[in-house]
Structure formats: C-alpha cells, structure tokens
Amino acid sequence: MSKAKTMSRSRNQLATSYAPESFFTFEGGVGACISRSAVGEQVNLADPTLDQIFERINELGRAWYDAAVTARDDDATKAQVLPIQCVDRKLLDSTLSGFQPPGQDRVYLCRPSHMEYTPAPLTFVCRNCGLFRGYDTLKELDAALPTLSSTSCKNSKHEDTCDWEQLDVIFVHWSGHWEPAFPGQWHWSDTDLKVVKREDNCVCGSHDLRLNRKQAAIGDWFFECAECGKPLSAKWLQNDPETLRMLGPRSLPDLYTHARMQVTPYRASNAYYVRSDLFIDFKDGGRDLLARLRPGREEELKDFIATRYGFGITAISDEDVAAACKGREDCVKDLASYQAAVEQIAATETALPGLSAAMREMVQGLLGQAYDKRQLILDDLRRRAILVPKVSLPPGLTDRLQYRQSMFASKFDPFRLAIEHATLETTRLGVETRVNGKKPYVSVMRLDEDLGPEKKSDAEALEAEARGLLGRLGLADLGLIREFDLCKFSFGYSRMESGPVLRDKRGQNMPVRLNLFPPVQHNGASKNPIYVVQQGNEALYVKLKPEVVLKWLQSLGCSYMFSLNADEKLGAGLLTCATPMGPFLDKLPESPTPPVYLYLYTLLHSYSHLLMKHVSEYSGLDLGSLGEYIFPADLAFVVYRSGTTMDLGNLSAMWRNAGISMLTAMLTPKATQCGTGSLCTHRGGACPDCLMVPETSCIAGNKLLSRAVLRSVGGHPRFDTREITIAGYIDVAQDALCPSAS
Numbered sequence: 065m066s067k068a069k070t071m072s073r074s075r076n077q078l079a080t081s082y083a084p085e086s087f088f089t090f091e092g093g094v095g096a097c098i099s100r101s102a103v104g105e106q107v108n109l110a111d112p113t114l115d116q117i118f119e120r121i122n123e124l125g126r127a128w129y130d131a132a133v134t135a136r137d138d139d140a141t142k143a144q145v146l147p148i149q150c151v152d153r154k155l156l157d158s159t160l161s162g163f164q165p166p167g168q169d170r171v172y173l174c175r176p177s178h179m180e181y182t183p184a185p186l187t188f189v190c191r192n193c194g195l196f197r198g199y200d201t202l203k204e205l206d207a208a209l210p211t212l213s214s215t216s217c218k219n220s221k222h223e224d225t226c227d228w229e230q231l232d233v234i235f236v237h238w239s240g241h242w243e244p245a246f247p248g249q250w251h252w253s254d255t256d257l258k259v260v261k262r263e264d265n266c267v268c269g270s271h272d273l274r275l276n277r278k279q280a281a282i283g284d285w286f287f288e289c290a291e292c293g294k295p296l297s298a299k300w301l302q303n304d305p306e307t308l309r310m311l312g313p314r315s316l317p318d319l320y321t322h323a324r325m326q327v328t329p330y331r332a333s334n335a336y337y338v339r340s341d342l343f344i345d346f347k348d349g350g351r352d353l354l355a356r357l358r359p360g361r362e363e364e365l366k367d368f369i370a371t372r373y374g375f376g377i378t379a380i381s382d383e384d385v386a387a388a389c390k391g392r393e394d395c396v397k398d399l400a401s402y403q404a405a406v407e408q409i410a411a412t413e414t415a416l417p418g419l420s421a422a423m424r425e426m427v428q429g430l431l432g433q434a435y436d437k438r439q440l441i442l443d444d445l446r447r448r449a450i451l452v453p454k455v456s457l458p459p460g461l462t463d464r465l466q467y468r469q470s471m472f473a474s475k476f477d478p479f480r481l482a483i484e485h486a487t488l489e490t491t492r493l494g495v496e497t498r499v500n501g502k503k504p505y506v507s508v509m510r511l512d513e514d515l516g517p518e519k520k521s522d523a524e525a526l527e528a529e530a531r532g533l534l535g536r537l538g539l540a541d542l543g544l545i546r547e548f549d550l551c552k553f554s555f556g557y558s559r560m561e562s563g564p565v566l567r568d569k570r571g572q573n574m575p576v577r578l579n580l581f582p583p584v585q586h587n588g589a590s591k592n593p594i595y596v597v598q599q600g601n602e603a604l605y606v607k608l609k610p611e612v613v614l615k616w617l618q619s620l621g622c623s624y625m626f627s628l629n630a631d632e633k634l635g636a637g638l639l640t641c642a643t644p645m646g647p648f649l650d651k652l653p654e655s656p657t658p659p660v661y662l663y664l665y666t667l668l669h670s671y672s673h674l675l676m677k678h679v680s681e682y683s684g685l686d687l688g689s690l691g692e693y694i695f696p697a698d699l700a701f702v703v704y705r706s707g708t709t710m711d712l713g714n715l716s717a718m719w720r721n722a723g724i725s726m727l728t729a730m731l732t733p734k735a736t737q738c739g740t741g742s743l744c745t746h747r748g749g750a751c752p753d754c755l756m757v758p759e760t761s762c763i764a765g766n767k768l769l770s771r772a773v774l775r776s777v778g779g780h781p782r783f784d785t786r787e788i789t790i791a792g793y794i795d796v797a798q799d800a801l802c803p804s805a806s
Contacts (some may be wrong), residue, residue, distance in 0.1 A: 084101040098182060104177045252668055
C-alpha cells in the first residue's frame with residue numbers, strides 16, 4: 065500500500081476523468097483516490113500532428129496567462145497579479161516574468177495506457193464518535209493500521225472499536241493546490257520567512273480530537289477535544305501554502321484573503337478541471353495546405369483565402385514565374401517546361417492567321433495543349449508554394465489575418481478552420497477512391513451499396529426523399545464520413561474554475577493557475593507528460609445552403625451586414641467581419657448592434673446540437689459520446705462519435721434504419737420546443753432541456769446557442785440586446801422553397 069497502484073481504463077477516461085491529480089472513487093463509491101502521473105506508451109506522431117499539438121498548447125497557455133495576469137487591471141486598489149500565480153513555473157521564462165511554452169525536450173508525449181493512483185486524502189473519522197486521525201504519507205498510514213483497528217470508540221453507546229471512514233472533504237485553491245483536513249492552519253512566518261504548519265491542541269493536554277459534523281454545511285464543521293469537548297476554533301479555515309510561498313515575502317495586508325482555501329467534497333466538479341484540446345488529425349495528408357498556417361507563410365495563406373473565397377488576384381506574368389524559380393534547383397525543369405510552353409503558344413498564335421481552315425483547326429488543338437501544359441505547371445508551382453500570386457484583400461480581412469492568433473483561439477480561428485475544411489475536402493469529402501470497397505464519404509443524396517437499399521429503384525426513391533427533406537431543412541448536403549480522424553491531448557489542470565479567472569471571490573478577481581501534469585521519469589530525465597489519444601470514428605458532415613444563409617442573415621437587420629462582389633463567396637464576407645473569439649468566449653459583445661458573424665456561428669452551433677440530440681435518440685449513442693467541429697466560413701459542421709472503443713457502425717446503421725425518420729423529426733416544431741417555455745426563450749433560447757449538451761461534447765462550452773436561430777419560436781440570442789423576434793433559419797429555408805406561403 066505504500067506504493068502507487070496502477071489502473072486500466074479507456075484511453076479517453078485516463079486522459080480526462082482519471083488524469084493526474086484528479087480525485088475519484090472506484091465503482092461502488094468506497095475509498096477516495098488521487099491519480100498520479102504515469103509513463104504511458106510513447107507515441108510517434110506525424111510532423112503536422114506534432115506541430116499542431118505544440119501550437120495549441122502555446123495558444124491556450126498564452127491566452128490563459130494573458131487573461132489571468134490582467135484579472136485585476138480594472139481595479140488599481142487591488143494587489144496586481146504575479147506571473148507565477150497564473151501558470152506553472154515551467155510555463156514561464158527564466159526570469160519568471162512572462163509566458164514561455166514548454167520545449168519538446170521538456171515534455172513526454174505518450175498514449176495513456178494506464179494511470180497510477182494512491183488513496184487520498186489520508187484522513188479518517190469514526191462514524192460513531194467522530195474521532196479524527198490524519199496522516200501525511202501512505203507509509204505513516206501503514207504503520208498506524210494496527211492502532212487504528214484497535215482504537216476504542218469514545219461513543220458510550222458503542223463499546224467496540226471505532227468504525228473508521230475516509231473523510232471525503234478536502235480544501236482546494238485556485239493555485240491548483242489541495243490540502244487534507246487537519247486541526248490547524250498553514251501560516252506565513254515573518255520571523256523565519258517561510259511557510260509553517262501550526263497544529264491546534266487542547267489546553268487540557270489531550271491529543272485526541274473529534275470532528276464535529278452536526279451542521280449541514282461543511283464550512284461550519286469544526287474540531288473539538290475528544291476528552292473535554294472544547295472547540296479548538298470557531299471556524300474551519302485553511303490557507304494555501306503555495307500561495308503563501310508566492311505572496312508571503314511581499315507582506316500583503318490582505319495576504320490571507322488571497323490564500324484562503326475552500327472546503328469542498330473531493331467529488332465536486334470544482335476540485336479538478338483537466339486542460340485538453342482536440343483537432344482533426346490529417347497525419348501526413350494535406351501537409352501543403354496545413355503548412356500555410358505556420359509563421360512566415362502569411363502570403364501563402366492570403367493566396368489560399370483569396371483563391372477559395374473569390375477575392376481579387378493579380379494575374380501572374382511570365383516574369384513572376386521566372387523570378388519565383390530563380391536560383392531554385394527544385395524547379396529548373398519546371399521553368400524550362402513553362403518557357404517552352406510560352407514560346408509554343410506565342411509561335412502558334414502568330415502563325416494562326418495565315419493558315420487554312422483545316423490547318424487552323426489542327427493547330428488550335430496543339431495550342432490548347434500548350435495552354436493546358438502551362439496551367440498545369442502554374443498550378444504545381446502554386447501548390448508547392450514556390451509561386452505566390454499577388455492578392456488584394458479588404459483591410460478588415462488583412463488585419464484579422466495578421467493578428468489571427470491573438471484574436472481567435474485555435475478551435476474558433478476561421479482561417480485555420482478554412483484550411484482544415486479544404487484539407488477535409490481533399491482527403492475525405494472529394495475522394496472517390498474506395499478503401500476496402502467503400503468510399504471515404506457518402507452523401508445521403510448519392511448513396512452507395514452499403515448505405516442504400518439493394519434495389520436501384522428503392523435507392524433512387526430514398527435519395528429523392530432525402531433531397532427533399534434536406535431542402536426543407538436548408539441543407540446543401542449531409543453525408544457519412546466513414547473515418548473521421550481526431551487527435552485529443554491533455555497536458556494540465558486547474559482547480560476551482562475551468563477558466564483563467566475566478567471572478568468576485570471575496571470582493572476581487574483571483575487568477576486561476578494553469579498547472580502542467582506532475583513530471584515522470586523517462587530515460588533518466590524528468591519530463592511533464594502529455595497524454596495523446598488518436599481515434600478514427602464515423603461522423604456526419606453537414607453543409608448549409610449559402611443562398612438561404614445569406615437571405616437569413618439579411619433578414620436579421622444587423623447594423624454591420626457585409627456586402628459581396630459578383631465573384632465573392634459568402635465566406636468572403638464572413639471572414640471580413642469575423643468577431644474575435646478567445647478560448648473561453650468570455651469577452652463576447654452584447655449590444656443592440658450584434659455582429660453578424662456571431663449570428664452565423666450561433667446558427668451552425670445550434671444546428672449542430674439539434675443534430676446531435678437527434679443522432680443520440682435514433683442511434684442509441686449517449687449524447688456525451690458525441691462531439692462537434694464547426695467550419696464557419698464554409699457554412700459546415702461535423703458531428704462525430706468520440707469514443708475510442710471499437711466503432712460498431714452506429715451512425716451508418718442509424719441512417720440505414722432511421723435516417724429519413726430522423727430528418728423528418730428535425731423538421732417538426734417539437735424538435736425545437738423547450739419544457740421550460742418562456743423562461744428559456746427570455747434567456748436566449750438554450751438550456752439543458754433543449755439545446756445544451758454535456759460540456760465535454762460541446763466545442764464552445766454551451767455558449768452561442770439559441771433555438772431562435774433555428775425556428776421562429778420568439779426571442780433572440782443573448783448577445784443581441786434588441787427587443788425583437790428573429791426569423792428561424794429553417795422557416796426561411798421553407799419559405800424559399802414555397803414563396804407563396806410567406
């Protein structure tokens with residue numbers, strides 16, 4: 065018992081629910097334990113996957129630090145926040161004055177094959193007499209077990225030995241530290257300039273103490289002498305030794321306000337929040353596209369955005385090609401072939417006027433081949449990012465591109481998501497090659513042999529019915545992705561709050577500390593573990609109709625509605641006015657001039673939750689086992705199964721058995737009704753009874769949701785403070801199909 069034990073659970077559970085420093089009980093609820101960092105199975109990742117993990121840790125950590133360190137900037141009367149209060153010491157630079165992401169040599173990436181654990185807290189109370197015993201280590205507990213088992217109960221009604229139970233209450237602090245209960249407190253000693261532990265004793269000389277738990281509120285419990293019954297203190301309080309070490313030398317007048325811990329059951333959610341992130345894992349697929357997101361590749365990213373969404377692009381000249389290929393050994397042959405094609409085009413066009421009709425037809429065929437050859441070389445040079453054309457982007461879009469990493473969290477970055485959607489198209493959505501006899505993506509309007517009926521006539525009828533239902537739902541496409549690859553990783557934790565600021569705690573904001581998982585020993589070096597879970601499950605891909613989305617957005621009357629040129633796609637306008645979205649969505653504007661981009665994101669997010677609820681109902685999958693991924697500029701989202709156990713084809717089976725029934729149900733008014741009625745509508749139209757899902761399944765923490773954007777149920781999202789009732793997207797889609805009904 066003196067050493068940590070190991071447990072086996074699913075990889076997702078080990079990386080989240082049982083991640084290091086989390087409290088839990090085994091099945092049956094007997095005995096509290098705490099997880100300890102374990103050396104998992106080392107994982108070898110493709111370079112793009114590895115790059116994304118460290119990019120996201122950098123972005124999340126920096127955003128956390130920036131929010132926490134400025135938690136009290138609005139109140140000059142409060143003590144300013146120290147960097148060490150915001151993030152783990154290993155996430156700070158050498159002077160401990162600024163954020164610095166961990167280097168790859170300081171962390172250990174592994175699959176969570178198992179996790180270690182030890183009993184905690186090591187505090188025990190007799191069920192009958194309340195006698196208290198506490199131990200600092202498992203070794204001390206092991207040595208005391210014979211004494212514990214023979215201690216006489218001090219309750220006169222029980223003449224036997226004490227009936228011990230583990231005390232399931234602990235003290236936690238936003239620094240990430242926790243303490244077991246003990247009769248006394250941690251204090252800062254101005255004399256010794258260090259933290260000291262002062263334990264209480266009764267004046268009668270007895271060392272036996274009893275925990276008085278007669279009050280319903282655990283904050284009102286207290287220790288008293290087991291012999292004379294005298295209370296040792298009026299209140300059950302504790303101070304955080306970690307915060308005392310950080311702030312003690314500064315001798316703050318309100319030092320103990322900052323250090324005061326909160327008593328809580330170890331099972332409470334505020335005792336532990338794991339920090340994790342998730343992204344589509346393309347492995348080596350789409351390497352060229354994803355590379356455009358790296359620092360120094362901004363011009364290539366601009367080229368991609370301009371080309372994809374229809375912005376103006378300056379024509380490429382022959383001089384541009386020659387300049388781009390100059391001095392590059394990897395395109396000597398390309399340049400020679402390009403120049404040969406250009407010369408052939410020039411010579412042929414010069415000769416054409418003097419040729420006979422028969423000869424002209426033959427030469428025009430050769431001219432077409434020369435043009436095709438030149439274009440193929442241009443496309444290849446652009447694909448390899450050797451040739452980057454000059455693009456003209458609106459100023460608002462240029463600013464968002466330049467500062468995208470500070471304006472958007474990775475999971476909300478519309479430019480990153482545009483790249484990922486394009487990569488998804490090239491690796492899944494647009495691939496016709498079959499793998500094991502099946503296509504990677506199948507639209508419900510173009511069923512294959514596996515998803516459709518055996519008879520061709522029945523399949524055509526099913527496709528036609530699905531096409532009609534999708535039109536009424538305002539969907540351009542819905543289909544099955546047979547293997548949606550994801551990479552999920554966890555690297556740290558916090559306590560008391562899942563975000564970087566604990567607001568209005570004892571009259572002021574407190575910085576919540578982001579802690580890395582405690583280090584493990586790997587190859588003789590101490591490294592902080594990062595637990596990586598890769599999975600590939602079925603998913604449903606959904607794309608909304610651009611023309612219906614535009615009509616719906618125009619109906620909202622937003623003050624800053626964008627306009628589009630003839631060649632620009634809807635995504636062009638959305639990217640130009642994209643609203644900054646941080647990882648915690650804590651600074652979203654609420655005003656009578658709501659950003660149109662927030663309305664678009666709320667529509668996609670609410671539609672995703674509507675589909676998740678129906679998928680859960682018709683497939684038998686638990687709602688918490690589903691997840692979502694949203695591509696705002698492309699008006700698309702994905703609902704995927706997030707389990708790491710064997711995929712039994714739940715989503716494909718659901719479509720075969722009940723796909724049409726599910727789409728029909730989504731069209732009914734009942735699909736967007738809520739049991740809480742007007743109260744939910746007044747608060748923005750989203751609550752656990754209607755659109756909200758478990759937060760582990762929601763990409764946005766159940767924010768930016770509203771039934772009002774789906775159907776005309778009354779009200780509007782919370783960020784829109786106008787007293788209006790907006791039209792629902794599905795109603796607008798149906799009116800577009802039947803104009804006379806509007």
